[in-house]
Amino acid sequence: MPSLPRPATGPGSRYTARAATTRPRPTPRHLNIAALTRRLTPRDLWLARMLHEHQVLTTDQITRLLHTGRRSAQRRLRTLHRCAVVDSFRPLTATGSAPEHYTLGPAGAALLAAHAGLDLAATGWRPTSTGRIAYSPWLGHDLGTNDVLTHLAAHHHEHPDIHLELWLSERSCARRWGDIIRPDAYAHWRDGEHLLPFFLEYDTGSQPLARVEAKLTGYAAFRTATGSTPALLIHTRTHSRDQAIRHRLTSAARELNLPVATTSADFTTDSPWGPWWTPLGPSSHRTTLTRLPVHWADLTPAAGLAPTDADTALTLPVPPLPPTEEPTS
Known part of the structure; x- marks a missing residue:
């Protein structure tokens, strides 16, 4: 059977980032993590954990997981970007336009570290993290x-x-x-x-x-x-x-x-x-x-999944789907 046409862009294509554009964002002198507590929802914190775990997710992938409309997802992602919870870039592709790609931002990394009771360095986040992902051949x-x-x-x-x-x-x-x-x-x-x-x-x-x-x-x-x-x-x-x-x-x-x-x-x-x-x-x-x-009747889960003393809140598995959105009164 002959191969079907390869998609021109996206995960099924051969594209890699030759250049990347990032959204401008005012850079505050200090990240006020405490001020974010009244603005962020459990779903926002889940997304920060997902980006820490899986490095990069596109708008379509995040929308798919959140099970919401694309415009609603984009509005929330813009808010999280302004708060520096997420970073974003859009790779330059040979043809067409790539979707927005989201990574963990400085405030998001600081939030995860605070929730885990660890230093920021424990998250592995660096100011160059988004750039490394954007230009990665992988x-x-x-x-x-x-x-x-x-x-x-x-x-x-x-x-x-x-x-x-x-x-x-x-x-x-x-x-x-x-x-x-x-x-x-x-x-x-x-x-x-x-x-x-x-x-x-x-x-x-x-x-x-x-x-x-x-x-x-x-x-x-x-x-x-x-x-x-x-x-x-x-x-x-x-x-x-x-x-x-x-x-x-x-x-x-x-x-x-x-x-x-x-x-x-x-x-x-x-x-x-x-x-x-x-x-x-x-x-x-x-x-x-x-x-x-x-x-295959003899399949069994992989050994080594149980938490150990070496695990922290940053190394435990993240639920693949976000917490249920609470109805507004």
Whole structure:
């Protein structure tokens, strides 16, 4: 089957930031964090935690998670930007216009540190953080990863019995398992009685197939070392790349006894929960995320998820969806 056209912009495209524009904002002499307590809602604080965890989210991704109108989301984001809770930039793309990209701002970082009872340095935030993200060659990769997971999380708005229970970023995964594996994300997909714990590898096509195959050895070592068996989901950008990965990895996954499924953005678009995932194997057919645990009966959540004494409020998992908005009187 031939590959479908690649989108010109956004997470499914090949764009990287060549330049970035930032919104002007008056710079106060001192950040008055205490004055923000009467202006910020629990959803604002949740967003600050999400940006600390996942580094960068676009307007569309934030709107999707907040389950609100785009204009309402933009108005609130502008307010948070003026308060320095968030920073923003818009990358220069080869064609078209990129959406606004949001990162954690100085006041947002200070708020998180204050809530955790830690120094600002503990957040990892620096005045150059937004610039590093804006010009990072991995920007498209990070946005693609976040796009898949935000679609999964937001699916709960339309189907309350289906939800993304847990979503750990690449940094959180590295903090827990970095001596063995470094996935792009780890998550739990819950549909009724079916639980799919999975690692996500978001493949942009930039790595040689041999390097992608080499990652399977690490996941096999993780399974041996921890005794836990999450699935490994590989999301590629095009169907042709997906086919190449499947041809290269099928034998290795079978020899290592790893539960691996693949798909591509040509199929998932804005519904990655759908029947687009194909387990590696000679006679496998596409299926949904919910049906994958039926295909692999021995799946178990990853070891190392329980909080330890080394954890702080900044290292604990962030709920994938915001707290419920309280009605105004």
